[in-house]
Amino acid sequence: MGSGFASLPRTGRYRLVRASVPVSLADGATLASDGDGLALADIVVADGRIEAVGPHEVAGGPGDAPEVDLDRGMVLPCFVDAHTHLDKGHIWPRAANPDGTFPGALAAVGADREANWSAADVAARMDFSLRCAFAHGTAAIRTHIDSLPAQAAISWPVFDAMRAAWGGRIALQGSSLCGIDVAVEAGYLPAMAGLLKRHGGGLGCVTYMSPNLPGGLEAIVRTALDAGLPLDFHVDETLDAGAYSLRLIAEAAIRHGWSGAGNGPIVVGHCCSLSTQDAAEVDRTLDLVAEAGIAVVSLPMCNMYLQDRNPGRTPRRRGVTLLHEMKARGIAVMVSSDNTRDPFYAYGDLDVLEVYREATRILHFDHPVGDWPRSVTATPAAVCGFDGVGSIRAGAPADLVLFRGRTWTELLSRPQSDRTVVRAGLAIDTTLPDHRELDPLWS
Structure with a gap:
């Protein structure tokens, strides 16, 4: 599904651990920013929504849910x-x-x-x-x-x-x-x-x-x-x-x-x-x-x-x-x-x-x-006025984009075509439609 990570759980509650999260987008969370505005964080997802966001190994507590280690990969809201x-x-x-x-x-x-x-x-x-x-x-x-x-x-x-x-x-x-x-x-x-x-x-x-x-x-x-x-x-x-x-x-x-x-x-x-x-x-x-x-x-x-x-x-x-x-x-x-x-x-x-x-x-x-x-x-x-989108915060829908790039210079140096798109806590199929589908409009 366009992912370099282990598969996300299909139901229930899980934790994204060691995520690089822009502090400016983690509304309501207390995170320590590095020089590029990023923090190492854990994100708890439950029943399609974000349950908690916090510093690594703090949010949700260790061992209380299946973990997906992002290895410092960046996470953005959709x-x-x-x-x-x-x-x-x-x-x-x-x-x-x-x-x-x-x-x-x-x-x-x-x-x-x-x-x-x-x-x-x-x-x-x-x-x-x-x-x-x-x-x-x-x-x-x-x-x-x-x-x-x-x-x-x-x-x-x-x-x-x-x-x-x-x-x-x-x-x-x-x-x-x-x-x-x-x-x-x-x-x-x-x-x-x-x-x-x-x-x-x-x-x-x-x-x-x-x-x-x-x-x-x-x-x-x-x-x-x-x-x-x-x-x-x-x-x-x-x-x-x-x-x-x-x-x-x-x-x-x-x-x-x-x-x-x-x-x-x-x-x-x-x-x-x-x-x-x-x-x-x-x-x-x-x-x-x-x-x-x-x-x-x-x-x-x-x-x-x-x-x-x-x-x-x-x-x-x-x-x-x-x-x-x-x-x-x-x-x-x-x-x-x-x-x-x-x-x-x-x-x-x-x-x-x-x-x-x-x-x-x-x-x-x-x-x-x-x-x-x-x-x-x-x-x-x-x-x-789009409600419920645009930030990573507790209570919001778990609509996230997970990347392999760990820093801004890594993220913005490649197309990140292996990104994982998460909607309501589930990874979606990121296969792009083929331009050939539109050919009947030109013939």
Whole structure:
């Protein structure tokens, strides 16, 4: 079952001993951290839940349950992927991006959506993506759903059915996605809000420096407040320093008292233009983001793929946003998968460990590691409202990922394809679906 360890017991109570556990993820446990934020711990599992977490040879007491010696292998809680596009996933074989640019991606996806996105097509690709994520150890996903009027009527019922089918394995949330100009078309927002209420979705759109932006943000925030919908935006996905819709979103949130409305924090993704703006604009914007209680998710693999791409020229800029500066202000920050094998990103497999590994290298989540592992676990769980996931704590479901790597440098140096994924205390089959299963969609 994808494991280098002895088989886990199938029932009852057992102890994972000599586990290397990130202290930042062991909520409620008293553990002594080493220089990399890890502690040697024992985890007691009983009837599918974590019974206790404590220093090695303390939790649960020696000899009171079968033991599985992890030999200092790392243990993480199952992952939370806060920004994905399950409806776009895996269309690359029939909708390749000709030049790898953002405009090229928009054109390729638009043509493919118009020609091919039937309910059956969307469902097949969503299910394939979820099987990949499940095998890699993900327990919760928020996906953006392309919600142009004609497509919304197709994709949202598919998402609703998929969420029910995957209940108990992957908790799913959805958020609408369209351009700000579409969102403000006459009659669209009320109709979309109604659709989202029926299907349990959140409201979102892509913001950019359009003449419709100020009025559009007012309408969207008011609609979300009136309908009790969460908000999740794609923001300033460009290296143009003149793109500052993030600041306008923060100002709108403050003006409308969003943080006290009970809808959860507004989530914004990308925010690439911050990396090109001067210090005064950055400080002004981030102070407002912190005041508004907005949470930020960076998509490092996709942003590096699309941003600063010019034929025959080596890219100079990463395109990722300013997570260190945000975190220093107390802003909740996350990293996530984003697109998977579609025109916006030709690669990926919804493996959040890969996301975290690349984020560590791209965004320097190290020296010290600190609590950065929360960016793919506890923080998105709290921001998105996924209960019972994202931490290793007594009383939580025993949803864990066990690795052979004993330290961060071991864990992040290899794909860890021999990981053991534990759900409700049991090791699952981690066999990945074969891409050939999707071949009928291209023929």
